[in-house]
Amino acid sequence: MSAPQDLAIAELTRVLAALNVTATLHVGHVGDEGDGFRWSVAGDVVTVEGDGPRGALFGAYDFLESLGVLWPVPGREVLPTTATLTDSLGAGAPALLGRCMIIGTVALLPVLDDWVTWCARNKINTIFFHTSPPGSGAIGAIPHEDWLGARDQAIALLRERDLVFELGGHGLTHLLPRDRFAQTPEAFRMVKGERRNDSNFCSSSPIAIAALREGSRALFEANPDVDVFHVWPDDAGSWCHCPECEQVTPSEQSMRAVIAVAETLADVNPNAQLAAISYL
Known part of the structure; x- marks a missing residue:
């Protein structure tokens, strides 16, 4: 696995544990580059797929944002008071290639x-x-x-x-x-x-x-x-x-x-x- 893929799994595992949410994680990427991503929730299975390794990491963060997790400033993470998994889909692709x-x-x-x-x-x-x-x-x-x-x-x-x-x-x-x-x-x-x-x-x-x-x-x-x-x-x-x-x-x-x-x-x-x- 790539380093961003490993980090994505680690971040998902850490935050979901803090939210008392149990999930089976599948994280991967279809190519070697690209920031686009797709994620889905089906039951207790969370799947994140990136265009490239960085896309997989961005997809993981996008999914966590859908649960109400925020990172408003460096060094601060805001967790919702409650979170549950519901069947859902998410996707993203940057309008600006460089940010x-x-x-x-x-x-x-x-x-x-x-x-x-x-x-x-x-x-x-x-x-x-x-x-x-x-x-x-x-x-x-x-x-x-x-x-x-x-x-x-x-x-x-x-x-x-x-x-x-x-x-x-x-x-x-x-x-x-x-x-x-x-x-x-x-x-x-x-x-x-x-x-x-x-x-x-x-x-x-x-x-x-x-x-x-x-x-x-x-x-x-x-x-x-x-x-x-x-x-x-x-x-x-x-x-x-x-x-x-x-x-x-x-x-x-x-x-x-x-x-x-x-x-x-x-x-x-x-x-x-x-x-x-x-x-x-």
């Missing part, structure tokens, strides 16, 4: 179990951990060092529920180490005729593009469990203004970098995806 929760603060890491559990119970199928690159000091994201301390727990929680794992943030610039500025200033962006080692880089520089490929390869190889990588440039229009880069828009400069990183990801992990931000 994502973004976790981008270190404050949620101590209660990560509660949040991931709540997401699955409410049929959210994707969790994006918005993190900052090593040593960046970025705000509005989980610091890299804190993420490393929570990573193993996060992966285990997501895999048990077959949730999509997204990771990253504004890390594109950090793929070109700042300490290379003295040796290869031409890789860095130009502003008013001077090269600068802050923010984004020179998208016309083969040295910069090669560094992106090198840095992203290390990132992808270190995180083989990630389904979707977010590797964004810096905000605030901070691109290069050298004569070559001035011939293209900031969006085109960004896409030069995205293409190089995407080609690297396809080589390292062709099953993963790259998420990009559109700058117009």
Whole structure:
């Protein structure tokens, strides 16, 4: 059996016991993917079938909701005062294929179990951990060092529920180490005729593009469990203004970098995806 299937049985068994309801459980899935589900009650037999493993888990939670069980906030479960089995049918299929929760603060890491559990119970199928690159000091994201301390727990929680794992943030610039500025200033962006080692880089520089490929390869190889990588440039229009880069828009400069990183990801992990931000 799959991990989500095992969890579905465990959750059904636990909650039904708390409600003093006796049932024979049949939980399975017809394929390897899909969030759709069907459930039925016939006498004391409860059958849950998902399109995929995650669908079986979502179907189990949908059936429990039909009994009056609620999960209004992370860490809280509300049980009805009484519950009985009556012959019935239920089914569901998502109108939106992707339903994502973004976790981008270190404050949620101590209660990560509660949040991931709540997401699955409410049929959210994707969790994006918005993190900052090593040593960046970025705000509005989980610091890299804190993420490393929570990573193993996060992966285990997501895999048990077959949730999509997204990771990253504004890390594109950090793929070109700042300490290379003295040796290869031409890789860095130009502003008013001077090269600068802050923010984004020179998208016309083969040295910069090669560094992106090198840095992203290390990132992808270190995180083989990630389904979707977010590797964004810096905000605030901070691109290069050298004569070559001035011939293209900031969006085109960004896409030069995205293409190089995407080609690297396809080589390292062709099953993963790259998420990009559109700058117009």
